[in-house]
Amino acid sequence: QCVVVLESSSRFGGWLWTTRRSDGAVFEHGPRGIRPAGAVGRNTLNMVDDLGLGGEILPVTYSHVASKSRYLYVNKQLHRMPSGISGLLRTVPPFSRPLLLSVATEILVKKGKEDDETIHSFISRRLGKELADIVVDSLCRGVFAGDCRKLSVRSCFPLFYNAEQRRGSLTLGMLLGSGPSPVVPPGPLAQRSIKESWAQWSLRRGLESLPESITEYLLQSGKVQIHRDAAVTHISPSASGWKVSKTDFCDVTPVCPLPPALSAALPSSCQPLVQQLQDISSVTVAVVNLEYEGSILPVMGFGHLLPSSEDHGVLGVVYDSVSFPQHNRPDGQSTRLTVMMGGAWFQDVFGDPDAVTEEHLLARATEAVQCHLGVTTAPSWSWVALHRDCIPQYYQGHFRRVESMCNFIKEKNLSLSLIGSSYGGVSVNDVIFSGRTAVEELLGAGV
Ligand SMILES: Cc1cc2nc3c(=O)[nH]c(=O)nc-3n(C[C@H](O)[C@H](O)[C@H](O)COP(=O)(O)OP(=O)(O)OC[C@H]3O[C@@H](n4cnc5c(N)ncnc54)[C@H](O)[C@@H]3O)c2cc1C
Numbered sequence: 001q002c003v004v005v006l007e008s009s010s011r012f013g014g015w016l017w018t019t020r021r022s023d024g025a026v027f028e029h030g031p032r033g034i035r036p037a038g039a040v041g042r043n044t045l046n047m048v049d050d051l052g053l054g055g056e057i058l059p060v061t062y063s064h065v066a067s068k069s070r071y072l073y074v075n076k077q078l079h080r081m082p083s084g085i086s087g088l089l090r091t092v093p094p095f096s097r098p099l100l101l102s103v104a105t106e107i108l109v110k111k112g113k114e115d116d117e118t119i120h121s122f123i124s125r126r127l128g129k130e131l132a133d134i135v136v137d138s139l140c141r142g143v144f145a146g147d148c149r150k151l152s153v154r155s156c157f158p159l160f161y162n163a164e165q166r167r168g169s170l171t172l173g174m175l176l177g178s179g180p181s182p183v184v185p186p187g188p189l190a191q192r193s194i195k196e197s198w199a200q201w202s203l204r205r206g207l208e209s210l211p212e213s214i215t216e217y218l219l220q221s222g223k224v225q226i227h228r229d230a231a232v233t234h235i236s237p238s239a240s241g242w243k244v245s246k247t248d249f250c251d252v253t254p255v256c257p258l259p260p261a262l263s264a265a266l267p268s269s270c271q272p273l274v275q276q277l278q279d280i281s282s283v284t285v286a287v288v289n290l291e292y293e294g295s296i297l298p299v300m301g302f303g304h305l306l307p308s309s310e311d312h313g314v315l316g317v318v319y320d321s322v323s324f325p326q327h328n329r330p331d332g333q334s335t336r337l338t339v340m341m342g343g344a345w346f347q348d349v350f351g352d353p354d355a356v357t358e359e360h361l362l363a364r365a366t367e368a369v370q371c372h373l374g375v376t377t378a379p380s381w382s383w384v385a386l387h388r389d390c391i392p393q394y395y396q397g398h399f400r401r402v403e404s405m406c407n408f409i410k411e412k413n414l415s416l417s418l419i420g421s422s423y424g425g426v427s428v429n430d431v432i433f434s435g436r437t438a439v440e441e442l443l444g445a446g447v
């Protein structure tokens with residue numbers, strides 16, 4: 001078997017993108033933390049073991065302040081998200097009643113009849129409108145940069161959907177479990193993560209080390225051809241497999257991540273698939289990394305999110321220095337923050353992504369830090385990145401679209417796998433797991 005990897009840009013890694021400054025500071029422009037939990041989390045840690053990257057791991061435990069404290073910026077104030085029993089029992093602003101009341105009465109709410117629903121409608125129905133408007137609205141902005149009034153509960157939070165389906169309640173589903181998950185035995189690193197109670201992890205030189213290390217591993221194996229600056233422009237079925245781009249690769253089974261690239265490359269005989277791919281939309285996020293001199297944060301924690309009712313444009317701010325102080329400048333005298341903006345509201349707030357200036361995005365980000373965190377000094381360093389169409393949006397009915405694409409591929413006996421963030425989960429773990437599953441189906445397990 002011959003494996004060929006074609007990457008259109010000049011670097012591997014996609015959204016895993018790190019800047020390593022010469023003084024030792026590390027800034028993430030894409031993902032910054034990976035969760036070790038669950039089958040997909042264990043799978044990634046097993047891969048980190050295989051790559052020999054275990055010594056580079058930076059774990060953040062559940063007892064760390066970054067795991068215990070997350071904030072919401074509501075009514076022009078920061079509020080710590082309630083946690084623990086006392087947080088659930090008391091009425092804490094910005095909520096009008098103890099959260100335990102919503103959780104307890106949720107058990108009595110009847111099961112929904114629809115085969116999918118928006119996240120906002122699902123949570124309003126089960127836990128009340130206030131939680132949907134504030135907590136879940138913010139959560140969807142902090143994971144999907146998306147609008148919970150459009151996103152699908154079944155595809156975005158399958159755990160919630162399955163809990164209702166199997167146990168009749170979210171609360172019971174969380175307590176009793178809501179169904180089977182793939183079997184992935186934990187390797188040494190995953191075992192360590194369980195023993196030490198990790199909530200998330202990164203790598204000493206940033207998460208881009210992961211694709212860098214994979215590239216090195218593949219090159220050393222001598223079994224894989226990898227090409228940068230090699231965009232797939234056209235694929236079409238041929239007698240011996242697929243004809244890919246301008247080059248003839250026989251017996252190639254494309255494993256394709258991006259719907260726009262794939263739909264543009266497919267032939268007209270795959271029209272139904274092309275149409276379904278074109279129907280998966282994604283949102284643009286502006287990511288602004290900021291470095292400030294000294295310890296400037298008024299609170300410690302993972303960061304804060306804003307519900308869409310507070311501000312459409314600013315989604316949230318990550319306090320990178322708190323989770324990963326190892327990425328600070330070695331003198332330890334700085335604070336690193338990341339402001340994320342736009343998402344589903346990008347066009348409304350900032351207009352055409354091609355016309356928005358870096359200066360405008362930087363000004364909006366520093367203004368948010370000043371307003372939300374009371375930081376009046378200017379940042380000593382900044383980096384502005386505009387990530388076009390970076391997070392796919394699983395709108396209501398997404399599961400049906402994915403099912404129908406898979407059926408088309410099966411019926412036509414197309415030797416093609418759909419992997420990546422557009423189909424069954426947007427986290428780094430989901431994407432790696434979908435790739436592994438597809439390759440195992442093609443080449444057999446144990447590869
Ligand atoms: C700002 C941001 C923050 C995030 N934070 C987190 C986080 O904290 N934790 C987490 O788990 N996840 C996070 N994510 C999500 C996660 O990073 C992504 O979902 C994941 O990296 C997507 O991987 P992918 O392989 O599906 O796609 P991509 O990363 O988009 O990779 C696709 C690759 O295909 C290449 N390509 C495109 N078209 C072609 C073509 N025609 N021919 C050849 N190559 C092509 C691209 O150049 C790219 O390298 C975040 C994402 C963003 C944008």
Ligand SMILES: C=Cc1c2[nH]c(c1C)Cc1[nH]c(c(CCC(=O)O)c1C)Cc1[nH]c(c(C)c1CCC(=O)O)Cc1[nH]c(c(C)c1C=C)C2
Pocket residue numbers: 035070071139141142143144145200285302303304305315316317318340426427428
């Ligand atoms: C403010 C915008 C964003 C922040 N992170 C992301 C956006 C759009 C992107 C993102 N964050 C996470 C994931 C992976 C999801 C997963 O299943 O692992 C993605 C794509 C992780 C994450 N971030 C937050 C939560 C609740 C999660 C889920 C996993 C976990 O519980 O750790 C919340 C959150 N994200 C951001 C902030 C500032 C924030 C909370 C304070 C930034």
